[in-house]
Amino acid sequence: MAEVTTTAELMDYDEAMERFDPVLGLEVHVELNTASKMFCGCSTAFGADPNTQTCPVCLGLPGSLPVVNGTAVESAIRIGLALNCEVATWCRFSRKNYFYPDMPKDYQVSQYDEPICFDGHVDLEVNGDVFRIEIERVHMEEDAGKLVHQGGDTGRIHGADHSLVDYNRAGVPLMEIVTKPIRGLGTRAPEVGRAYMAHLRDLMVALGVSHARMEQGNLRCDANVSLMPKGSDELGTRTETKNVNSLRSVEGALRFEIQRQGALLAEGGRVVQETRHWHEEGWTSPGRSKETAEDYRYFPEPDLVPVAPSREWVEQLRASLPEPPASKRTRLQAEYGFTDLQMRDVLGNAGSLDLIEATVLAGSSAAAARKWWLGELARRANDAGVDLADLTITPQQVAAVQALVDEGSLNDKLARQVIEGVLAGEGEPAQVVADRGLAVVSDEGALSQAVDEAIAANPDVAERIREGKVQAAGALIGAVMKAMRGQADAARVRELILQKLS
Amino acid sequence: MAQSPTTLSVEEVARLAALARIDLTTEELEHFAPQLEVILDSVASVSEVARADVPPTSHALPLTNVFRADEVRESLPVEAVLANAPASEDDRFRVPRILGED
């Protein structure tokens, strides 16, 4: 087991903020959702048996030749355009040479000094304030294989006696999005870092270029942090915390490094330039020292010809860009008539706005869609520890359940049971209704008889209703609903009771 | 011609060997350094004919934008994938543990 505590001294966060200005640099890797790999036709499907999605190209066998996946280039350009980048008129791939078993060729095909997109920016709105993040570059590369260390503690290398390698992921298209140094965030730095990551995730989903599942590693952040003493203009030594793979972790890792570096610098110590590992318990530990700057001996990839996107193609792709997430949020809030408070709840539930939108497009009212996704479904996602979007129910199915409610075939309680059935894999809502026998009883005869029985069994209540105490009807409605095993439309039952006792 | 030959120090060769994870003895380093120097010199002779008006190139053919459609093709059977592996386990390549990195 990894230790769950850190020996690093931490400075109080507020004190660190009084004494230092943090400077961030975020490198985000995005795995594309192309069907095939970057340079070969192997599938990119997640979760296949080890080494079943490999071929001579992605295994780096001698004599094999890569060919670029056109869709991946298109996705790279669309990402760049959505981040307000320039698109190169001509650029090349390079070999990044390193020797580690996750890369069978002993080099990664990447881009070095000629990225496909560069010089962009995004404006983030974070709790009412707008922060501009400058984008240095977006470049194309390939993912590496996966290592499992055997014999010692799992995961980390210490004590491992050998490693096992699965190359299914080797060669999956990967985009690296790199910011310029981000200054001037002050105490908001960790929060803005998190918002940036959330923005990229939403953007990738909106563009349809990545599954953007952080828990599956589709989106991974390397977070660089350094501190400048207040009033100074000199960049401090930075650390790079690798593979920070959730929004919460991005915020946590930035905050931790600010506190750790603050304590070091305050004691007159110095920050070591190194990569660090993030631990989900909320701390970082030192990894490889970068004192000897990495020497990847990049050179242009001789097996691939340059990429020279024509301006026509770029403009076509620009025209195909979806609405930017920020303006979409503003538009939908107005269309759906959500209050600011309701909207904050929606935005606080990752992915819920898209789900609500899809549910509305499938025929539901916005209010009902919001009620389902932020109520019953948010609760169930929370209980199961998954994202809303990962629940096994589609917006169309939610809309179908709501349609049954609207037409009076289901009441709220029954509708929740239908939702439960769909989540449990019992099929479409109509199927669940049929199999579980959940429809509200619309047989007026049966309903009328149940009401008569309830009146007969509760003569005193009935008497009070006759005297005009309408609120007493609740007790009779309860009795009827119980007799009907919940499968009645409560509003109709109330009507019948009042009719009969008027 | 007869430019001063590229000098490649034993230290540089040692560094390259370390980057390539090749463990060389001092004798081997001293043996290989002059050999690599000969190779570098031979390649460097190309720049003698390349004049200022000849731009460097990374590819022999004047092609750009060679793309394939994003279509899945059959991969190799896992037995074939592992056939040349010195060691495998659970359908994965088995490699010695690696120190100093993660």
Ligand SMILES: [Zn+2]
């Ligand atoms: Zn392949």
